Amino acid sequence: MNNSLPEGWKVSTIIDLGRNHKDCVQTGPFGAQLHAEDYVADGVPLILIKNIKDSGLDMKGIPRISQEDANRLKRYQLDEGDIVFSRVGRVGSCFLATENEVGWVISGQTLRMRVCDELIDSSYLLYALRSEQVQKDIIGESVGSTRTSINTTILENLEVNVPPLPEQNKIAEILTSVDDVIEKTQAQIDKLKDLKTGMMQELLTRGVGVDGKPYTEFKDSPVGRIPVGWEVRPLGDLASFVTSGSRGWAQYYAENGPVFIRIGNLTREHINFRFKDVIHVRPPNSAEGKRTLVQSGDVLISITADLGVIAVVNDDIGEAYVNQHVSLVRLKEPKISRWVGHFLSSDDSQKQFIANNDAGAKAGLNLTAIRNTQVAIPDLSELELIVEALDAVDLSISQKREKLRKISDTKKALMQDLLTGKIRVNVGLKALVN
Template identity: 30%
Template sequence: MSKWISTSLGEVAKIITGPFGTQLHKSDYVDSGVAVIMPQNIGSRQVNYEKISYISEEFATTLRRYKVLKNDIVFARRGDVEKHAFITESEEGELCGTGCFLVRFTSEHVLPEFISLILSTPFVKKWLVLNAVGSNMPNLNTEILKNVPIKFPDLSTQQKILSTISSVEYKIRINTKINTNLLDMAKAIYMHSFFGKHENAKISDILLENSKSNIQVGEAREARGDYPFFTSGETIYEWDNYLVKDRNIYLNTGGNADVKFYIGKAAYSTDTWCISAKNDFTDYLYLFLDAIRPELNQKFFQGTGLKHLQKALVKDKEIYLPSKEILTEFNSIVKPMMEQVSFNTRNNQYLSDLRDWLLLVLMNELATIE
């Protein structure tokens, strides 16, 4: 049986701080070119391209120190610090952006992809959150990342574990890709059919507000349960009781604008505004809010320091509402898409729990893979 070695991330990799704001300005971004991985682009062990920015090939050469290579890892320096992106061949050559750390492996005794799995376990995620600094928003620094505790067996066992876990990871990736495609189609149908039409109502005319939650995000980070738990971050946690059911929209109330949609029993944090709509308009309202997300971010989030969503402005926002007949036709197309997205989201939660449980059993040497 292979013995697991306990050490820290800094013993097997070097930590590189991403470019500072003086090196990379908003004016440097272009419509296409070299992708820049920022904190908002870091998903669950992958790069999220939905809000990615680009710089020119020419300008990227001046920042070549920060170009990512296959098997690197990119961490956010602030915000959702427990998440990271593992760099595959398809992302090689992109840029580690401002507000991020680049982890580059130096040890011959570890497989980078295996360490990425270890870094995604609940134990390490909890450690990162507890050791992050900052009162309003968790922040990492190089010393914290160097001290992240990790465990690994010999290379042969690492490869066996990766092969076992890969089927679960593959299914999670497929579900995520299907969801992206379905949401893109639903958004395109909405934009083609309704966006830009003359407003004839206000959001308040159809809005239904759910009760404010008193559950803090920190409580959910350590929880396990049967129901998805939505927050003002991108990570979906779990909770053992549900607060709402059926079709609901979840909006960030602090930081930056984001809009999520889920069908089923769920819970949410105190910094999340959970709403739905009258007269079967919930799916429609979600797609409208998603379409105006840049406007929400620029005009509806106000305040010094950490900005907050001004709910009164959202309620007063004008909107075009189609007739009942047209809405029924729209829903007949879009609703099945949104239902499949929610089903895949639940499935991914179960698969992630299975992966984490299997890794925990193996890390505690309660089982082996032959």
């Protein structure tokens, strides 16, 4: 812990900040005290490690126990201001209990931290515990070679920077306001994603109609119910070239240069690329190198592991090549490539990839399966309208994600400055006196 602190700040261990040494840090109940068969449909929530995320509490799939069991396990119930840690696996993840979680019960793979309100603001402590330095300390002190874990002793002796209480309150207030913006931005992204899902279901199966009038006649097809005027064709008929990427290119990896496109660069959220953890290559000047070089308008499909993840190459990508886990489909008419990309991302098309998995337990698609994948095609004018609508939502999602990234970076920098005293907050003379 950094000892170069501003005047009035100190370094304290968690046990020094606890209400008493007995229940400052409490491990959840042992397995013999509670079993999965004790779970009930409606009751008191039981917090498992899967419910503790880096951003806070995740209610998805949270089990419940009877009020009788909760009363029996009263020692493990939460009070407002308690902080709950993941004890094993993703150690260091934690959340702050609010009035909504009072009476909830922690499970055996979690730890509850309870401190004195007169010594430290629990909201401030949460941010201090999530700081980069404290997280490093937690991981450094964790035990276990195959699955890391933390215990009461590690948490009790954990050190945090403790400014005067009014300054703690102000720091927590600032960081909470940033978290509110992050939460609202994420909610906007989630709404846009839901909107896109609904639009895809509607537009890719019912179209936009003719002259502004919705279709009234539909037909069954290999890709589901579609307007009568649409045709269905195998991807192989629409393509001039179908291949998969190269193997054994590790020898060509480089620090910069052309991108080597892998499944990780494709995403199910949209048909644009995700350039994170990019590998660069210096490809061989050979037929093999040229075969796997992408062109604008190419449709890329993951053919191993997570089957059917789609991307469409645009003009911005520059020189790039696909690896062996990605199929490259070059269409005869590149102007329909984004339609094909969106359509192949739809639920009905994804069922085709699942059905054509030819590798048993290990997922895999061969090039014959790719060529036989069916695509519904409306006329060009309708196709362009639908693509424009879906691309507009994708653009909005991307813009919101970029905003979220910038806010998250701002928060990270703020935490570093505020929690070390590098930047001081103005709490006012009255607050300091009180």
